[in-house]
Amino acid sequence: MMVTANNTMDKEDFQLGSFFPYKVRVFGTAVSTAVSSVYRERYGLSVSEWRTMAILGRNQALSASEIVERSSMDKVNVSRAVQALRKKEFLRRDIDGEDRRKSVLRLTEKGLAVFNDVIPLVRDVEAALTENLSAEEQAVLLTLMEKVQKNAEALIGDMSAEAANGS
Amino acid sequence: MMVTANNTMDKEDFQLGSFFPYKVRVFGTAVSTAVSSVYRERYGLSVSEWRTMAILGRNQALSASEIVERSSMDKVNVSRAVQALRKKEFLRRDIDGEDRRKSVLRLTEKGLAVFNDVIPLVRDVEAALTENLSAEEQAVLLTLMEKVQKNAEALIGDMSAEAANGS
DNA sequence: TCCTGATAGTATCAATTGCAACTATATGTC
DNA sequence: GACATATAGTTGCAATTGATACTATCAGGA
Numbered sequence: 001m002m003v004t005a006n007n008t009m010d011k012e013d014f015q016l017g018s019f020f021p022y023k024v025r026v027f028g029t030a031v032s033t034a035v036s037s038v039y040r041e042r043y044g045l046s047v048s049e050w051r052t053m054a055i056l057g058r059n060q061a062l063s064a065s066e067i068v069e070r071s072s073m074d075k076v077n078v079s080r081a082v083q084a085l086r087k088k089e090f091l092r093r094d095i096d097g098e099d100r101r102k103s104v105l106r107l108t109e110k111g112l113a114v115f116n117d118v119i120p121l122v123r124d125v126e127a128a129l130t131e132n133l134s135a136e137e138q139a140v141l142l143t144l145m146e147k148v149q150k151n152a153e154a155l156i157g158d159m160s161a162e163a164a165n166g167s
Numbered sequence: 168m169m170v171t172a173n174n175t176m177d178k179e180d181f182q183l184g185s186f187f188p189y190k191v192r193v194f195g196t197a198v199s200t201a202v203s204s205v206y207r208e209r210y211g212l213s214v215s216e217w218r219t220m221a222i223l224g225r226n227q228a229l230s231a232s233e234i235v236e237r238s239s240m241d242k243v244n245v246s247r248a249v250q251a252l253r254k255k256e257f258l259r260r261d262i263d264g265e266d267r268r269k270s271v272l273r274l275t276e277k278g279l280a281v282f283n284d285v286i287p288l289v290r291d292v293e294a295a296l297t298e299n300l301s302a303e304e305q306a307v308l309l310t311l312m313e314k315v316q317k318n319a320e321a322l323i324g325d326m327s328a329e330a331a332n333g334s
Numbered sequence: 335t336c337c338t339g340a341t342a343g344t345a346t347c348a349a350t351t352g353c354a355a356c357t358a359t360a361t362g363t364c
Numbered sequence: 365g366a367c368a369t370a371t372a373g374t375t376g377c378a379a380t381t382g383a384t385a386c387t388a389t390c391a392g393g394a
Contacts, residue, residue, distance in 0.1 A: 014286050016221040016238065020293045020309075021202040025214075026239050027312045028195025030319035035188040037326050046350075047192075054183040065372065071183065072193050076352075079374060101359045101372040119181050126187045129318045137311055142187075144300065144308040145194040151296045152197035159204050213380075232342060243382075246343060268342040268389045 024148075031129060038121050043114055044088075048073055048081035053090065053107060053115050061106040063096065090114055191315075198296060205288050210281055211255075215240055215248035220257065220274060220282050228273040230263065257281060 016022050032047075039045040045053070051071045056062060067078050082105060085091035090111030096102035107115060130138050183189050199214075206212040212220070218238045223229060234245050249272060252258035257278030263269035274282060297305050 014221060014224055014290075016218060019221070019289070020296060021198050021289075022218070023309065023312065024195055024198045027316045028191055028199075029239075030316045030323070031188050031191045032195075034319040034322040034326075037323065041326075048350085051183060051189070054181060054186070057181055063372080072196075074352080075373065076375090077350095079372095080350090083374090099360070099372085103373075122186070122188075123181075125322060128322055129187060129315050131318065132314060133311065140307060141311040141315070142190065144304055144311075145190065147299060148296050148308070149194045149197045151298065152201040155201040155292060155295055156197070156204065159201075159208070215380085230342080241382085242343065243345095244380095246345090247380090250344090266342085266390070270343075 034129065035122055035125050038125055039118050042121070043118065045114075045118075046081070046084070048077045049084055049090075050118075052078060052081040052085060052105075053111060053118075056091070056105060056107050056111075057115065058107075058112065061104050063102045063104065065102075067105070085111065201296065202289055202292050205292055206285050209288075210285065212281075212285075213248070213251070215244050216252055216257075217285075219245060219248040219252060219272075220278060220285075223258070223272060223274050223278075224282065225274075225279065228271050230269045230271065232269075234272070252278065 036047055036050070039050045051073060052067055055067050055070050064075060064078050064082060067073070068075050071078070073081075082091060082093065082103075086093060088111075089108055092106055092108050094104040096104050133141065203214055203217070206217045218240060219234055222234050222237050231242060231245050231249060234240070235242050238245065240248075249258060249260065249270075253260060255278075256275055259273055259275050261271040263271050300308065
């Protein structure tokens with residue numbers, strides 16, 4: 001589906017404040033700020049670092065690319081998060097004996113302690129974010145977000161395809 | 168409402184993929200990327216620049232701080248967007264005769280042409296994002312996003328208040 | 335007038351992110 | 365074994381963003 005200029009109505013009164021993608025961005029920023037403040041203020045963790053820790057969690061030993069698959073971060077992001085977490089001694093990196101390109105990443109004792117500390121805090125924020133929504137409303141919200149997200153991903157795919165073949 | 172660690176359930180199986188704020192972020196990134204690609208690829212506009220242009224739109228002459236009020240950007244962001252748009256000659260800045268601290272910003276002919284060009288394209292993307300949602304679903308989505316956003320903003324306010332008084 | 339405090343906007347520096355190029359290791363084919 | 369190709373991860377550079385501090389102008393008294 002090509003993006004062409006079909007939509008000509010209301011050209012005269014475009015209002016940013018009622019533009020759907022704008023609202024999504026403002027919404028996302030607010031939610032994101034509320035949560036990331038928790039782990040940033042307490043432990044100086046960036047979003048990438050938090051995500052990396054969250055995926056490793058307890059008992060998991062994963063390679064960087066496995067983290068990429070599960071985190072919707074790219075490999076550069078993960079690589080840098082791993083570096084930062086190693087410097088903080090929250091994470092240990094070994095080399096895979098079978099395939100020496102691969103790393104084997106796991107939280108250290110110290111990292112695990114932080115993780116255990118942070119989890120209930122972020123869960124509290126998560127709960128507070130949706131406290132005045134019924135269970136059904138929460139489910140509806142997630143469903144609708146997923147639908148829109150799929151549409152967005154399809155559009156992005158189309159655009160990069162068009163860019164690639166030069167049309 | 169203080170953020171303390173009340174939520175201790177399910178400590179053992181935290182899954183990033185089902186963590187609400189994570190989902191919101193992935194959703195927001197997808198939507199944002201889909202829209203911003205349009206104006207970035209065609210005119211090299213950043214989000215801040217696009218927002219600034221969208222608020223000025225046709226016929227509007229506003230000061231930088233009026234743009235701040237309407238765009239959920241901070242003044243640094245707006246200042247930089249204005250600089251970039253002036254360099255591209257999409258925007259003209261005059262000084263307010265009454266109050267020489269204030270700028271009077273408006274789109275140039277060139278900027279207006281770009282604006283007229285972009286508006287139908289972003290509207291198409293907006294429409295495509297929600298094409299498989301009924302009108303009611305769209306309304307519900309917006310309402311629920313707003314509720315969550317208000318919760319998030321309240322949390323952020325609480326946190327900075329606590330940070331300020333050191334508790 | 336002079337002083338104080340507020341407001342408008344800019345400049346500076348550090349942290350974050352994205353993109354592209356690069357190194358190292360592994361795999362498959364001849 | 366040697367070459368071509370793919371995969372794992374890192375590094376470097378440029379663009380974006382955020383927080384703080386700074387300059388210029390205004391407004392309200394003493």
